[in-house]
Amino acid sequence: MGKIKVGFGFDVHQLKENHPFVLGGVKLEHHSGAYGHSDADVLLHAICDALLGAANLRDIGFHFSNKDDRWKGISSLILLQHVVALIKEKGFVIGNIDAMVCLEAPKINPHIPAMQTYIAEAAAISEEDISIKATTNEQMGFIGREEGVVAYAVCLIERE
Numbered sequence: 832m833g834k835i836k837v838g839f840g841f842d843v844h845q846l847k848e849n850h851p852f853v854l855g856g857v858k859l860e861h862h863s864g865a866y867g868h869s870d871a872d873v874l875l876h877a878i879c880d881a882l883l884g885a886a887n888l889r890d891i892g893f894h895f896s897n898k899d900d901r902w903k904g905i906s907s908l909i910l911l912q913h914v915v916a917l918i919k920e921k922g923f924v925i926g927n928i929d930a931m932v933c934l935e936a937p938k939i940n941p942h943i944p945a946m947q948t949y950i951a952e953a954a955a956i957s958e959e960d961i962s963i964k965a966t967t968n969e970q971m972g973f974i975g976r977e978e979g980v981v982a983y984a985v986c987l988i989e990r991e
């Protein structure tokens with residue numbers, strides 16, 4: 832077995848009324864949505880940061896500045912493809928990804944299989960190697976007040 836490395840990612844976005852809500856590449860039907868420079872896909876951003884961290888390639892803001900118009904409104908699935916290419920250039924393949932989304936509403940469980948499909952395609956790995964979990968914040972804090980959404984991810988990468 833080649834050298835294995837672990838990575839961790841975290842992301843947070845504000846929720847705004849009447850704004851699209853893209854999560855794991857899926858457009859959710861909801862009265863509010865995550866706001867940001869790209870499509871504000873908090874799950875994909877946490878996964879990108881976990882992968883970059885594992886390969887010691889800085890963070891998502893280093894590669895995709897929110898002052899760069901190339902990334903304005905872009906699908907984060909494209910950012911994920913870029914990140915996977917970067918870690919591949921460094922000689923790594925993805926072992927697995929485990930992620931957690933923390934939000935009060937809507938329920939994302941029904942959408943998890945579709946998210947796995949999108950992420951598997953963008954990262955060129957098996958859906959079996961992508962775990963997505965969800966929890967609420969028990970109505971506490973900014974997540975509980977539906978002011979924001981948070982995601983965490985860990986991943987394992989291996990030297991080819």
Ligand SMILES: [Zn+2]
Nearest residue numbers: 842871873876
């Ligand atoms: Zn983000």
